[in-house]
Amino acid sequence: MKTEPYYIEPNQPLTNDYLNRFERVKDLYDFNPWDDHSSSERLEWLEKNSHLKVNRADLSACLKYYNQKIGNTESAFQNIESLKEKETLVVVGGQQAGLFSGPLLTIYKVVTIIKQAREASSKLNRTVVPVFWIAGEDHDLDEVNHIQYLSSDMKLKKFKIEASEQTKAPISDLKFHLDEWKKALGIIDEELIETEFKKGIMDRLDTIVETSDTLVDVFAKMMIWLFGHSGLILLDSNDAMLRQLEVPMFDKMIKQNALLNETIIHGKEQVESLGYVPQADMNELQSNLFYIHQRERLLLKRTNQGIYTDKNHKVLFSEEELIQELKSHPERFSNNVFTRPLMQEYLLPVWSTVLGPSEIAYWGLLKASFHLFDMKLPIIQPRFEYTILESTIQKHMNKYDLTLEDVTDHFKDKKKEWLVGQDEVNIEQQFKQVKESFENLYEPILSTVENINPGLLKLGLTNKQKIIDQISFLEKRSINAFESQHDASIRQLDRIGLSIKPIEKPQERVYNIVTYVNKYGFDWLQTLIEQPIEEKNIHSIIYLP
Template sequence: MKVESIHWKSSQPLTEDYIHHYELVEALFDYNPWNASSWEERAGWLDNERRLSADRGELVTALTRYNQEIGNAPEVLNSIKLLNNEQTLCIVGGQQAGLFTGQALVIYKAVTLIRTAKDASARLGRPVVPVFWIAGEDHDFDEVNHMYYLSQDAQVNKIKVEHPSGVRSSVSQLVISEKQWEEALEQLDASLIPTEFKAEWMSSLRTIASESRSLVDFFARVMAKLFGSHGLVVMNSDDPDLRRLESSMFRKLLEENKAIQAAVHNGKEKVELKGYSSQVELQERNANLFIIDGGERILLYADEASDGFTDRKRERSYSREQLLEWTESAPERLSNNVMTRPLMQDYLFPVLGTVLGPGEVAYWALTREVFHHLGMKMPIVVPRMEFTLLEGIVQKNMAKYGLSLEDVLYRLEEKQQEWLREQDALKLDERFGLVKSQFKDNYQPLVELISGINAGLGKLGETNMGKILEQIDFLEHKAADAVRTQFDSSLRQFQRIGLSVLPLDKPQERVYNILAYLNKYGTDWLYEILDSELLPDGKHKVIYL
């Protein structure tokens, strides 16, 4: 398997600088990921200065129960046991639970977690465990209820499950019916071409669906199937056992609410002073916590008049005392937003490093001041490894038309038109151009002549000339269409190259689901990456399958 590294500029300017010009953003983070000394420094801080932390024994119990429930591998249970040892650290990263794992980037985040943990363990000479944080508490069902694939007729198609209740609940609480699973699996089956791997995959996925109550359940079991043998610990952020462990941290987040929000705004100001845009829209009253009320997940806002909290429209209110009491009696009713999730992650786990995508790196830059306010430090921020898979047929067609990867990424339409012109033996562009030029040269003097007779005739002549030129253009377009039809097969190959590499004008990993590739090529290529020496270095990896 050939792997090529390229510089694919990030859509996030802050992340681009984090990777390639760290000195420009170092004031927004606590550790330089590109300095070897940062890993020892972070480990030393966790050993000697970390104060806010969950009970390791209870954490091990909760993680063991959950990973046994999802059928994770013995290697994972051994990884969890290592957390009883104060020497054991973690590399943590996560994602929402998309349908059939959602976008391929989710899989690449898991790959980055495992590779980074393995490297850090060798570097520090102590256990480092990879942990995948499933954001089961999130409620935006429309973000996770679908997946995309490239059809045989070169269409980007979508498989989707409808919201089962319409209630704005955490995704882990939304029950997907047997009928919904069946319909989604039938669509997936139809989307996958027949291969030696298909029957086994479909059988496994149907079994997983029969055992899964929610998208989170299904997601966790697939991740366990793919990465359990590599020791990837899986957790659901909406797990009631973990909620109970988070109780005292929720209390602190409520008690320090005003100061935390002030620190978030301070972080935003520092980001903007550096010339970057904030990746999170901040509101003055936002309490950065959610409450579950009547099965609905509601973002809390501070109410200074009552020293309590309300929903956005002030239709529901909660006293500070009530919420503080719930941190003890019903912590499962509380959950984090994007600003407090990093803090809770660091409270639950001894986080050596956190694996983040480009957008996440940008919004984590807002959190440094909050970490410091609570006597914490940001973990090392590790950019997620990015991949594009180039299939054999795509490579073959690129070679056929003399296309480089840069051509495909940045000028495919231009290259297609250039190729078409080269195929035009009749030189229609030149011939039609010559006809229009000669016509205008001969007709224009006539129009000018009759204008001297009558101004109205001149205007009529100009209009007439324009209409004739339009008709010549019309014929030229029809002739061009005929040429395109003559080369329809080649144009479809150009189209498939583009849709394979840059679907919907986005990187492949941000659109397509991984199952089409696992169905075609098996899992060997994926495990080859895991067993390789590839590490997060900020460069985009192109895998030649």
């Protein structure tokens, strides 16, 4: 396996400037990741403000309990133990618990976290451990309950699993029948090609689902399978023991709720003043907190009278009542997209956080929110991005003289251009000329019948359209016959497009890792982790043999 840098411009203008023209966005962030001075500044801040964090011994105990429950590795427990020491820092990032690890981008985020933790350990000459934050408190099951894959007949297919109950409970709380997991494994087994790795993969997946109740359980155990040897610490944002540690921060968020939201609105205005579009919705009465009521995660808003309620008024709290509820039932509280970064900063000794393109953009709203609670935005490091190029796809691209840019940016045009080049009789042009000639010949007839009887004009127009439709029908059949002569080439071209940019999305946002480890094993993934970090090299091509 080899990799090489390949520049792809982020689709978020703010993120693009963060990566390439930081001076334009420097007022939105506390640290410049491209400036060596940021390391000493962040380190100094952490050392002076360690009292703002949760107690390290309590944090270590909480993480140890959860990681024992999911069966993490000895190297992970060594890292958890090291968190008791005041010098230990973390590199952290998070994602939703996608089905069987979710799309490739989640894998690449973990790879980035592990690599950046190793790099920071070397640079700072102290222990820096990798932590992955599973967003188990999220409740949008439809975002995480499916896998898309390229079938053997070159179709992009999708399968999903159904929870035992239909509710908006946090994903961590949703149970799935074993039969549902077995059905999913049956589909995977049927679709995976036979390789030397397949049996081991299927056996491992079978063991994982046999010992799991929830999507988060399966996700966590897959992360251990893939990355446990790297000492990756896992954290479920919906963990009840963790929620106990979060009570003081939730208390602050409630007591300063109006000010908190004002800082977020201020961040929005600041982002807009620089010419960017904010990456998250907000309004003046949002509380930025969720409350779990009867297994349903409700987004709370704060009325002008200071009452906290949801949009359907299923719950109603004064500030005092909400704080009392927090103390009695912390497990009923949950963060939103704006408060989760604040909670992460409170819980962990964060050296840096790894974010995707959209996350970098919306974290640009939060500088004043962090400052409200005497915290600073950590160093933000972009997630590494990769595009896998299999050898078969490389050969097809060479055959049709296609570059990666051709496939990612102009594929439909390039495919059509190739087909036109094979059409020696110029089918489309001939039929176009026939239609134009027919319309020119038919126009005098329409004038004649209209002069004879104006009522015949409608019949004449209908007759004209029927004839054009028949010509178009013959044109379509002719094109189909032409394309059938080039069916093998068209399938090869389609395979290129579907492999690299399926449904007009980057490969990493669609496909799952299981297909690739089934074909190529796990060594290439370990190679990614071991490769040194190249400054500002965010995107690379992975060439697989």
